[in-house]
Amino acid sequence: xxxxxxxxxxxxxxARIRVEEREVAQLQNELNTILGWIEQLNEVNVDGIAPxxxxxxxxxxMREDVVTDGGYPEQVLANAPDRAGPFFAxxxxxx
Amino acid sequence: MTMFDLTLAAARDELRARxxxxxxxxxxxLDAIAALNPRLNAYITVTPERALAQADAADAAxxxxxxxxxxxxxxxxxxxxxxxxxxxxxxxxxLEQFVPPYESTVSANLLRDGAVFLGKANLDEFxxxxxxxxSAYGAVExxxxxxxxxxxxxxxxxxxxxxxxxxxxxxxxxATATDTGGSIRQPASFCGIPGIKPxxxxxxxxxxxxxxxxxxxxxxxxxxVEDCAILLGSMxxxxxxxxxxxxxxxxxxxxxxxRGVKGLRIGxxxxxxxxxxxxxxxxxxxxxxxxxxxxxxxxxxxxxxxTKYGLATYYIVxxxxxxxxxxxxxxxxxxxxxNGEDLRDLYERTRAAGFGPEVRRRILIGTYVLxxxxxxxxxxxxxKVRALILRDFTxxxxxxxxxxxPTAPSAAFAQGENMDDxxxxxxxxxxxxxxxxxxxxxxxxxxxxxxxGLPLGLQVLGKxxxxxxxFAVSAAIERAAGFSALPSIRAxx
Numbered sequence: 001x002x003x004x005x006x007x008x009x010x011x012x013x014x015a016r017i018r019v020e021e022r023e024v025a026q027l028q029n030e031l032n033t034i035l036g037w038i039e040q041l042n043e044v045n046v047d048g049i050a051p052x053x054x055x056x057x058x059x060x061x062m063r064e065d066v067v068t069d070g071g072y073p074e075q076v077l078a079n080a081p082d083r084a085g086p087f088f089a090x091x092x093x094x095x
Numbered sequence: 096m097t098m099f100d101l102t103l104a105a106a107r108d109e110l111r112a113r114x115x116x117x118x119x120x121x122x123x124x125l126d127a128i129a130a131l132n133p134r135l136n137a138y139i140t141v142t143p144e145r146a147l148a149q150a151d152a153a154d155a156a157x158x159x160x161x162x163x164x165x166x167x168x169x170x171x172x173x174x175x176x177x178x179x180x181x182x183x184x185x186x187x188x189x190l191e192q193f194v195p196p197y198e199s200t201v202s203a204n205l206l207r208d209g210a211v212f213l214g215k216a217n218l219d220e221f222x223x224x225x226x227x228x229x230s231a232y233g234a235v236e237x238x239x240x241x242x243x244x245x246x247x248x249x250x251x252x253x254x255x256x257x258x259x260x261x262x263x264x265x266x267x268x269x270a271t272a273t274d275t276g277g278s279i280r281q282p283a284s285f286c287g288i289p290g291i292k293p294x295x296x297x298x299x300x301x302x303x304x305x306x307x308x309x310x311x312x313x314x315x316x317x318x319x320v321e322d323c324a325i326l327l328g329s330m331x332x333x334x335x336x337x338x339x340x341x342x343x344x345x346x347x348x349x350x351x352x353x354r355g356v357k358g359l360r361i362g363x364x365x366x367x368x369x370x371x372x373x374x375x376x377x378x379x380x381x382x383x384x385x386x387x388x389x390x391x392x393x394x395x396x397x398x399x400x401x402t403k404y405g406l407a408t409y410y411i412v413x414x415x416x417x418x419x420x421x422x423x424x425x426x427x428x429x430x431x432x433x434n435g436e437d438l439r440d441l442y443e444r445t446r447a448a449g450f451g452p453e454v455r456r457r458i459l460i461g462t463y464v465l466x467x468x469x470x471x472x473x474x475x476x477x478x479k480v481r482a483l484i485l486r487d488f489t490x491x492x493x494x495x496x497x498x499x500x501p502t503a504p505s506a507a508f509a510q511g512e513n514m515d516d517x518x519x520x521x522x523x524x525x526x527x528x529x530x531x532x533x534x535x536x537x538x539x540x541x542x543x544x545x546x547x548g549l550p551l552g553l554q555v556l557g558k559x560x561x562x563x564x565x566f567a568v569s570a571a572i573e574r575a576a577g578f579s580a581l582p583s584i585r586a587x588x
Contacts, residue, residue, distance in 0.1 A: 081427070
């Protein structure tokens with residue numbers, strides 16, 4: 001499988017990363033090199049193998065469904081690039 | 096003999112005996128950082144005032160006879176661990192101004208035990224790299240020099256390159272690091288120091304900036320195997336805030352270093368070799384096996400047939416997880432913001448300005464392999480191959496107690512080398528990635544020098560949650576190798 005320029009633009013859009021038109025060709029080349037190399041996995045017979053999702057071979061723990069933390073909006077907002085009172089502020093999204 | 100020749104264990108004993116004060120020790124390390132860090136760039140942020148305040152508190156505790164396991168020990172903290180009130184960048188422009196209001200569990204454990212933090216160590220951006228060349232805060236220099244070519248600036252490996260360079264150059268007594276595909280073990284090998292990636296789940300990931308959550312694991316870099324054991328003993332432990340952290344007791348790792356290898360079965364996986372690998376690495380590997388045989392271990396030939404697919408599997412799984420984890424950097428709640436015409440434009444401009452080329456490349460690969468129509472062909476297939484890699488290890492560990500391999504297929508290379516092709520850089524991790532995929536513990540131990548006088552490491556792999564055997568074997572290699580070479584650039588030289 002080889003990516004065309006339109007697919008590179010579509011992936012960048014899905015990833016919400018602005019890519020300039022002049023960057024597309026080089027990205028296309030780099031991504032195709034990596035994806036071409038990854039193709040070697042097609043040699044492996046994976047029939048009947050269950051996918052391994054995690055690094056830990058153990059069941060995830062459940063915990064009580066209770067609030068254990070919070071109540072400090074100033075700390076939460078301390079790193080906000082922009083704020084309005086106790087809220088994060090973003091450019092206007094609804095006209 | 097200077098203060099910088101003390102190992103962590105020796106410094107701890109000097110402090111407890113009150114022959115050395117924590118302030119004196121910390122001040123010496125801060126002076127060494129001031130002298131050498133402008134060149135090595137091992138630290139992104141140095142925190143002298145905090146360090147001295149922590150040292151004074153350590154001296155007070157020592158005076159009261161209330162020393163913890165690490166009281167007064169100066170450490171470097173990889174700038175991927177959130178530190179309350181101290182800027183944490185992850186090596187990225189996008190977190191240049193980020194000051195966490197909380198402390199990661201691992202660094203909190205070290206503070207609980209009395210450690211002094213000198214500052215935040217440089218790393219590849221979001222821990223993505225094998226040379227520390229992708230850091231937005233500049234490359235790190237490896238303190239080792241080629242004998243024949245002393246002008247070449249070598250890389251320390253990555254992603255924990257700042258941590259490794261700092262420990263090797265004696266700008267810290269030890270350091271925290273993280274390993275997703277080799278980011279502790281490969282820089283350890285390149286910088287001539289030991290470092291261990293414990294079993295996935297041994298250390299809490301809470302408060303560590305996430306790269307690939309099913310692989311990320313914290314561990315120490317230090318001067319000796321025993322020093323690593325002491326540090327890991329503090330860093331490890333169950334944490335309810337990380338649901339993948341293992342609820343099991345932390346063994347006495349330092350005691351395990353003294354066990355020896357008599358009667359252990361040590362496997363030699365025949366697949367751990369690569370075209371173009373220098374002969375001296377194979378020779379060192381054979382030497383390591385001979386040392387183990389002499390120390391009473393039985394050497395067993397074994398096979399891990401899916402080894403060669405580890406890297407390709409990794410370069411699907413890790414970018415996929417990264418593309419998901421790094422979605423949070425959107426310019427809204429924290430981190431860099433680049434204003435745009437609308438909210439979507441703000442996201443896109445923020446992420447374009449904030450991420451470097453390697454991070455962008457991996458996010459795009461990850462987004463692609465998770466996208467509709469390709470998920471099964473790439474991501475699910477990779478997860479199935481990952482299951483086969485784990486099965487290889489499970490089968491082998493029914494026959495042997497540990498495995499011995501080279502850590503990396505080369506010694507440290509120069510800045511600029513391996514930069515033209517991402518895959519050439521990725522191949523650095525060919526021997527470290529399989530253990531990451533399987534979640535098993537792995538340690539690199541310096542075992543010899545190449546013809547250029549550069550250090551080479553051997554890797555010890557163990558069963559899940561059997562770091563004790565990994566430490567026992569690693570300490571035996573350390574004793575047999577008698578590795579005493581030091582880099583030319585170092586404090587106290």
